[in-house]
Amino acid sequence: MTNVKVLYVEDELFLGKIVRESLECRGFEVIMEDDGAKVLDLFKKTNPDICVLDVMLPNKDGFAIADEIRELNEDVPIIFLTAKTQTEDVVKGFTLGGNDYIRKPFSMEELIVRIQNLLRNKSEGTTKISGGATAIGKYTFHLNRQVLAGEKEERKLSYRESELLKLLYENRDKIIDRKDILNLLWGNDSFFNSRNLDVYITKLRSYLKEDTSLEIITIKGIGYRFVTG
């Protein structure tokens, strides 16, 4: 599992440094640039998963850059950082069309939430499990409905349970890093929510115990492997 690559274009170096560090400490790979004219080349070279563009840049503004990027790639999500001007009304949190706007000053939390939103909605279509039903051992897993149906009973899963099961299933028979799971489901792998994952693993094990051929194996110090028989 590779890290999510963020192309971040910002000319305020001090702000840029803070943002970059915060993103990196949450497991993002950050490619930074302060010169608007160089962004397109960098985009081609690095092929990022998401772009964060300051609108106010010395040479070429964020919108112009976005236009260029869109010519190369129609899907990559773009977040614009806009100065607080008269646009207050307009730029009110809408997250559609693969673009998003954040008004400066913004909090790191906000930026991270938006990034995750855009990535989530994008991967919606490309996920390996179809929106319909997937057979997992004796069970049938309806991802969209968040339902795990055994032979006798159906269980409604919460979003986290459902996403974790999906992740395990998509990577079945492979070792998945604990860190990667934490980054994907919780957005970071800090000490605090790391016990959270254990709790959900326990839950899933208990939900899946009707079929003994299904097992979530712990690889101590590394992660898990979901074996499906």
Next chain:
Amino acid sequence: MTNVKVLYVEDELFLGKIVRESLECRGFEVIMEDDGAKVLDLFKKTNPDICVLDVMLPNKDGFAIADEIRELNEDVPIIFLTAKTQTEDVVKGFTLGGNDYIRKPFSMEELIVRIQNLLRNKSEGTTKISGGATAIGKYTFHLNRQVLAGEKEERKLSYRESELLKLLYENRDKIIDRKDILNLLWGNDSFFNSRNLDVYITKLRSYLKEDTSLEIITIKGIGYRFVTG
């Protein structure tokens, strides 16, 4: 299907840029103009599929422009962007006959949805049955009449119920952010009206319970997903 051409008349350049960017990224071709006096010529030249007119323009206001356009073309849909101070009465007179209006500040999502609606009313799409009616599971939803017809009974929906259902349906099988819903329907996502949404979700769930294949799934901490079977 070639691109949909949108003629967009706006004098606030910064807003215009954002809107244009968002529309283009959704695959629309945007023809922009900031001078009301030049619009009619531009219309003749480009023959757009839909017009979006700011009402407050320096030389000629949006309504006057619309009159001129209507002399040339009776069918092209026109969306007015009106300032929030505008009285509803004034605007309402213009909303008949393929016209619509959106009050500023508006969200891009709202604009896009309106554009799509107006275009769909002209050429019937796959999900539209006829005359603005949409099949949702066993139900038929008459958007412009705000009526949800089940197999046995018909229910009149209120404006909010209707708008929420529309939003859910148009984004079915995708996760919609709670925040986005609040911003679209209530204009903000403050703590206060946030419980309001829950109430309407409950109402819709109850209205839709005749068809068990329809489900509004909660994604706790994020939003909802409307699955339609």
Next chain:
DNA sequence: GGCCATTAACCTTTATTAACCTAAAAGAAA
């Protein structure tokens, strides 16, 4: 008065944190 939107009150579910327990490696002493 009737219709809606909103607010309030109270309840349920889900996520997170905490506390305590167990198993696996890694070291040290025999």
Next chain:
DNA sequence: TTTCTTTTAGGTTAATAAAGGTTAATGGCC
């Protein structure tokens, strides 16, 4: 090398906090 500790990662369960669900009451507006 064996065996006995020590350390560390993870497992389990319960408690707490947060988010949302439901229903009823309130209040505004034709």
